[in-house]
Amino acid sequence: MSGFFAARPPDRTGLAMFLNAGDPPLPVLADVVRMLDDRRVDCLELAVPFPDSVTDGPVNRRSAARALADGVGLDDVVDFLARIRPQLAHLRIALLADWSHTVRPLSLPDFVGRVADSGADGLLLHGLPPRLRTGYRRAVRAAGLPVVATCYAASTAEVKTEAARYASAYLYLVAHYGRSGGVPTTSRRELADAVAALRQTGTVPIAVGFGIRTRADIAAVRDLGADAAVVGSAGVSRIEHALAAQADVVEELHAFVRSLIPLSTRSAHQAGDTP
Numbered sequence: 001m002s003g004f005f006a007a008r009p010p011d012r013t014g015l016a017m018f019l020n021a022g023d024p025p026l027p028v029l030a031d032v033v034r035m036l037d038d039r040r041v042d043c044l045e046l047a048v049p050f051p052d053s054v055t056d057g058p059v060n061r062r063s064a065a066r067a068l069a070d071g072v073g074l075d076d077v078v079d080f081l082a083r084i085r086p087q088l089a090h091l092r093i094a095l096l097a098d099w100s101h102t103v104r105p106l107s108l109p110d111f112v113g114r115v116a117d118s119g120a121d122g123l124l125l126h127g128l129p130p131r132l133r134t135g136y137r138r139a140v141r142a143a144g145l146p147v148v149a150t151c152y153a154a155s156t157a158e159v160k161t162e163a164a165r166y167a168s169a170y171l172y173l174v175a176h177y178g179r180s181g182g183v184p185t186t187s188r189r190e191l192a193d194a195v196a197a198l199r200q201t202g203t204v205p206i207a208v209g210f211g212i213r214t215r216a217d218i219a220a221v222r223d224l225g226a227d228a229a230v231v232g233s234a235g236v237s238r239i240e241h242a243l244a245a246q247a248d249v250v251e252e253l254h255a256f257v258r259s260l261i262p263l264s265t266r267s268a269h270q271a272g273d274t275p
Contacts, residue, residue, distance in 0.1 A: 003121070004042065004092055004122065004169050005042050005043065006205075008040070008042055013218050013219065013221055013227070013228060013229055014205065014227050015218065015229060015260060015261060016042060016043035016044070016207055016209070016229070016230045017043070017045065018045040018209075018230060018235070019032070019046055019047070019239070020066075020236070021077040022067025022068075022070050022076070023063040023066045023067040023239060023243075025070060026072065026076065028249050030080070031250045032250055033084050033088070033091065033093075034084075034088075035253070035254050036091050037088045037089060037090050037091040039254070039257050039261060040261065041090075041091055042091070042228065043091070043170075043207075044092070045096050045148075045230065046081070046093055046096065047097070048072075048073070048095065048101075048102050049065075049068050049072055049073075050068075050098035050126075051064060051101065053126075059233040059236050059240065060232060062240065066243075074102050077095070081093060081095065081119055082117075085118070093119075093120055093122075094121060094148050094169060095115055095118075095122070095124070096125075096148075097126065098127055099125055099126065099127045099129070103128075108132065108139045112136075112142075112145055116143040116145040121146065121169065122145070122147065122148050122170070123140065123145050123146070123147060124147075124148035124172065140168075147168045148169045148170055148171075148172055149162075149163040149164070150172040150173075151164075151172075151174070151198075152173075153173060153175060153194040154190070157197065160194065160197055160198055164200075164202030164204075165201055167202055168204060169204065170206065171206050172207050172209060172230065173191070173195065173208045173209070188224065191224050192224045192225060199225070205228055206226045206228070207228035207229065208224065208230065209229065209230030209232060210232070212229045212232070213231070214260070215262065217229065234256070235256055235257075238253050239253060
């Protein structure tokens with residue numbers, strides 16, 4: 001059984017956040033990650049930056065471009081994970097990597113082994129060609145590395161079944177086709193039906209993403225029957241704003257996280273905070 005989203009209070013929807021490694025720069029990102037852990041955010045989807053993502057909107061693309069301009073690559077990211085992961089009490093980290101940009105130059109077993117050795121809690125591999133799926137599944141099983149699988153609400157029943165069957169960390173249900181940051185086009189009924197269908201095959205938590213920006217959006221995800229919400233470009237845009245204004249990135253993102261997580265579900269030592 002997956003440990004993702006398992007330690008949250010029973011009355012709270014799990015929360016995952018997406019960030020590109022290197023945006024903000026890695027020394028600042030370390031402080032951001034520790035803040036997310038302190039705030040009891042459940043999961044960080046941390047991407048090895050890659051260019052020209054077809055599923056990302058302009059905010060996330062600019063974020064990746066900033067990280068790439070600073071020269072951040074796989075070596076930097078796995079070293080960062082190895083340093084930061086032992087410091088975390090609650091937050092789990094799922095590494096996101098693009099097959100074409102990051103993994104293709106390596107062998108799958110070598111890449112998966114490096115990710116597992118870094119201490120990552122899970123792996124989401126973007127753009128993996130279907131012909132390589134069997135080898136990928138063999139490699140992650142051998143390394144004992146949990147897998148984040150993805151599908152769309154509008155995916156065929158076959159695709160949903162395959163994703164639910166092979167997910168061992170959590171299943172990321174993308175709310176709609178298009179790019180991150182876009183306006184959702186899938187109805188609540190379609191999403192609820194997709195969650196119910198995935199429950200019939202899979203046993204890992206289901207996280208819904210794309211278009212999640214507010215506490216109300218997160219509550220709506222719980223009403224769909226999902227376990228967690230994934231916040232992407234809404235958080236990344238806060239980082240972009242802080243960098244442009246030469247403001248404190250950690251404080252800017254901290255304020256955003258406080259707006260997402262109800263005060264009643266935060267840890268006791270934070271009870272004096274205000275939402």
